[in-house]
Amino acid sequence: MSNLQPAKGSSKDQPGLRYPTSGKTIYHRPLNRTKAAELSGSSFAYLFSEMVGYASKKIESIQDLEKRLNVQGHPIGLKLLDLLLYREPTRSQTRPLNIITLLHFIKINVWQHLFGRAADGLEKSSDPSKPDEYMIIDNEPLVNRYISVPKDMSQLNCAAYVAGIIEGVCDGSAFPARVTAHSVGKQEEGEMWPGRTVFLVKFAPEVMEREGYLGKS
Amino acid sequence: MQVYSFYIFDRHTECIYSKSWFTPPPPASSSLTSPSTSRPQSQQPAPHASSVTSPPVASLVVAPPSAAALKRSKQKKDDDAKLIFGTVFSLRNMVRKLGGEDDAFIAYRTGQYKLHYYETPTNLRFALLTEPGALSMRNVLHQIYINLWVEYVVKNPLSPVEHKGGEGVRNEMFEMGLDKFIRGLM
């Protein structure tokens, strides 16, 4: 299967690929060169809407579409984990070792890098029967800014793409999880954040076991 | 400054949107073809009716519309739209023939109303009818294009690119924005 990688990790040099005569490959480019680069928000919006449009062909249900978006976001999360840790100042360059650190990393570093601001909230689920659920809250997800969902698809939340990215980050740091996006903003007058979205992070049981074990020692 | 109505025509010469805010009082001698002497203030073409705006100044008698009257006035609306398009299209072509390719038809005025015209390079045409004394509304139409059309219709990934029969234009955000904008002028 071919993997196109906007790769920042180490990928071994592949004989057989042609390079331009200048000999410059992507390995010569400094990683931090495009750190603060910016592009127009519309370019992202158009690409994203084409992506959603392409994914919505041949699907049978809304869950299917959200799953596809999730799958597309996953590899990005993996790459972002490596990249953002690399860019951290050396003393904090260790990967997150417990859930809270990981979630803080996502809430602050990942969000700041992708959207230019930290996420708006991080909460542990208040349901005692579900100790493995945490919630990251975003009042106005960038990806939903230009999308207005028609009435017949009102359960669709295109932030499933961002949920996939979060899932990639979690999986990459050895905290396997399932992440889904839910819109909780109400479409009524006086609602400050009608697009408010909650990303529900549900960790796998072995993670909770490990947390419990580490917490005790 | 009264705005009477607003039409949008697409590049396939079809009327994809129309809205009236105020129907000018007909002069005593002419009479409209529909039985009620005036259209109900806030009527939209029936299949696309979503929200109905409340009528502002009502100096006209509004008869409760019967189904037949609604159909007739919808037809009349369609005919109006076609007439308007025919007029502006011919005027625009004439202007181009006489004044060169770069010349543009801007507005015309009659005793009853003034029609302002605005065309984008993508052949999207706006026509706005106001009271005869209005000043140039070219800037207004430009603002409608940039801030309402592009933002709420073009950028909405769920509205199709070709608006056959007005599809995709009648979304809430566009209508609300347009209504607010025009009422702000009146």
Place this chain on the structure above:
Amino acid sequence: MSANKAARVGEEIWKGRIDKVNAELVTLTYGTIVAQLCKDFEADYVEVNKQLDRMGYNIGLRLIEDYLAKSNTMRRCSNFRETADMIAKVGFKIFLNITPTVTNWTSDSKQFSLVFEENPLADFVELPDDGRAQDELWYSNIFCGVLRGALEMVQMQVEAHFISDVLRGNDTTEMRVSLIRYIDDELPPEDD
């Protein structure tokens, strides 16, 4: 509009009127789109090229109105040369913050080349080493579709394709654009 003025206009609009997002988000999103296409079409890169072109076409149909609104131009370009300058210096600038160079005009001014020194969509991309990708896939083919769609909405039928790409080992990334014809305005249907 002269080329210099166009460049200045592009720069001004980029600074003032565009809401910006992180470039890497866009690069990564495009990467995931191409990766998904390659997976879906099982490495049939010719099909992937076509699909990218189609997606670009859909984008171009909308992007042109966005471009007109942002650049506040209300008249069409008077000739194809002006069109090329506006595309390179204003169009690409306000959406991708790059200004490709316009070169290699044919003598009848109906074809030109756009040379890209940098391509934000292809940052850090390396094509797979399966022996075919470098010969068949045009990674940035979406640009061709975008130009085709956008120019069609302003009554120009053009054809665009890449002729070289640094991802393929060439020295430059170059796209060739040719004007096929100007499309006439549609006339209203005759009423009898």
